[in-house]
Amino acid sequence: QASHHPRPRFTHILFLGKGTFAGPVVSCRPNRKMGGGASTSKNADSRAIYETRSKNKSLEEELEKAKQEKEEMQQTIQQRLADIDRLGELNRTLQRSNESLEKEQSNMKEDVKGAEQSLAELRAEVDNIKKQASKFEAESRELKGELIAEKEDHNNAREEIDRVGQLVSQTIQEKEEIEKKVAVIEEEREMLDQMLRAATESADTYKELSAKLLHKKKPTETGNDQGGPVVAAIDDTEKPQLSKSKTTTQLLSPITPKRSARLKICVISTFEDFFMERETLEQNTFKPLRAWCEKRNVVLEVVDPWSGLLHEQVHGFNGLYIPWVYMDEIEDADVNIVLLGERYGQDLPEDLVAPEATVRPWLNRHHANNRKFGSVLEIAAVYAAFFCGQDASMPAGILPGRVLSYIRDPSYIEGLPEAMTRHFKVEGSRSAAKLADLTGRFRKAGLVREEAYADPYMLAGLLREDLLRL
Numbered sequence: 001q002a003s004h005h006p007r008p009r010f011t012h013i014l015f016l017g018k019g020t021f022a023g024p025v026v027s028c029r030p031n032r033k034m035g036g037g038a039s040t041s042k043n044a045d046s047r048a049i050y051e052t053r054s055k056n057k058s059l060e061e062e063l064e065k066a067k068q069e070k071e072e073m074q075q076t077i078q079q080r081l082a083d084i085d086r087l088g089e090l091n092r093t094l095q096r097s098n099e100s101l102e103k104e105q106s107n108m109k110e111d112v113k114g115a116e117q118s119l120a121e122l123r124a125e126v127d128n129i130k131k132q133a134s135k136f137e138a139e140s141r142e143l144k145g146e147l148i149a150e151k152e153d154h155n156n157a158r159e160e161i162d163r164v165g166q167l168v169s170q171t172i173q174e175k176e177e178i179e180k181k182v183a184v185i186e187e188e189r190e191m192l193d194q195m196l197r198a199a200t201e202s203a204d205t206y207k208e209l210s211a212k213l214l215h216k217k218k219p220t221e222t223g224n225d226q227g228g229p230v231v232a233a234i235d236d237t238e239k240p241q242l243s244k245s246k247t248t249t250q251l252l253s254p255i256t257p258k259r260s261a262r263l264k265i266c267v268i269s270t271f272e273d274f275f276m277e278r279e280t281l282e283q284n285t286f287k288p289l290r291a292w293c294e295k296r297n298v299v300l301e302v303v304d305p306w307s308g309l310l311h312e313q314v315h316g317f318n319g320l321y322i323p324w325v326y327m328d329e330i331e332d333a334d335v336n337i338v339l340l341g342e343r344y345g346q347d348l349p350e351d352l353v354a355p356e357a358t359v360r361p362w363l364n365r366h367h368a369n370n371r372k373f374g375s376v377l378e379i380a381a382v383y384a385a386f387f388c389g390q391d392a393s394m395p396a397g398i399l400p401g402r403v404l405s406y407i408r409d410p411s412y413i414e415g416l417p418e419a420m421t422r423h424f425k426v427e428g429s430r431s432a433a434k435l436a437d438l439t440g441r442f443r444k445a446g447l448v449r450e451e452a453y454a455d456p457y458m459l460a461g462l463l464r465e466d467l468l469r470l
Helices: 037-149 154-188 190-213 272-294 311-317 322-332 350-357 362-370 376-387 429-444 456-469
Strands: 262-268 299-303 335-340 402-408 448-453
Touching: 037 154, 262 272, 262 322, 262 376, 272 299, 272 456, 322 350, 322 376, 335 376, 335 429, 335 456, 350 362, 362 376, 376 402, 376 429, 402 456, 429 448, 448 456
Parallel strands: 262 299, 262 335, 335 402, 402 448
Antiparallel strands: none
8 A cells, every 4th residue: 555645545466476576566546647658558567577477487497497407417327326336346346257267277277287297198108108019029020030940849939929919918908098098188188189199099000010010920931130031132133933833924924014114013902911911012022122123214103002091990991982992003003913811801882882883884794793792802803803904895095914813821820819810810601602702713714823822921022023023
């Protein structure tokens, strides 16, 4: 109310927002003295009030938005703090893992050192085995010399061979213990596998060498002071004295090599029972003959597909490619040497030979005549003796080679230890019959040069003389 007016006037109090006083008291009664100007002032105040309210509302909205943003920022900050805590925990976990890895690395290094020490011990044991192998080889040579000098004392020689066989058995047991140690080391450290396999292969090689050197039969003609065989060089003026037989003239007539300045020989045999022959022929026949050929500018090439193979490999190779390697080498050879003993070999599967028979028709005729393809020995020997260069279905450029057959005396294996004789025994009655049939065909064709050579050294001397004659 205005105190200077005689009567009370109605006033209008303006409130903005939440009851806050926002403007002056304005009379609602018009002043007649002011006329129309009061209405204009009132409209201006209303607009100002409206604008003020709008601004206040905008400010309140902005304030509310700011509060929401503040809350969101606080939540974000809390999340970031939680993330920082988690990162700290992860960092501590990584530090612990790093410490654990460092400990494991240290343990691994210690394990490697232990494995290296074990490997060094294994190498030392392998060296000892090699020394024992050399010792056994020396003993075997001494034994050969004693048997040459005292051939009549056959019973004592058998006892000596048995003793050596026991030494070989003991050596094999030691080798098996070494293989067990090798297996343990392989499980511990895979990175040493190659070196351990090399050591195992060295032991296997020693076993095969010992088995070959412990055959009962010894050289019967010459010897040196150390008890070993003497490999005589071939004299340029030497004229071999050949044993007479009805087929000597035909078998040993001079040949013309298929290639100039080259003489190629292919050796055909079974695998297991001709280890000693392969070694003896190489040292006592082919080595001096090779030197003899070199003086005349001729290259001597000797091929034996079985040479260099181990017993474990033969089972896989026997049915894969050996027969076809034999046929290729027979076609290219000037002389084919067929060695026949007590074993025939396993018959090749029909489904393995049938595809080859489509390109070699003689195989079908051989199968029709014998109702079988036969073993590797039969396929190679029959092809060399009766089909190569002689069959009408063969290419015109393939020429036959000379075929010489040598049969070992069955008494050669008498008295040998069972560990060795099992490699010489025939596979069974059927195999024995097949081998007898094959041997009979060679006899009938006049291709047998020696019916019963006594031992590998006799074969080596006979074959050397025959090749010189050729």
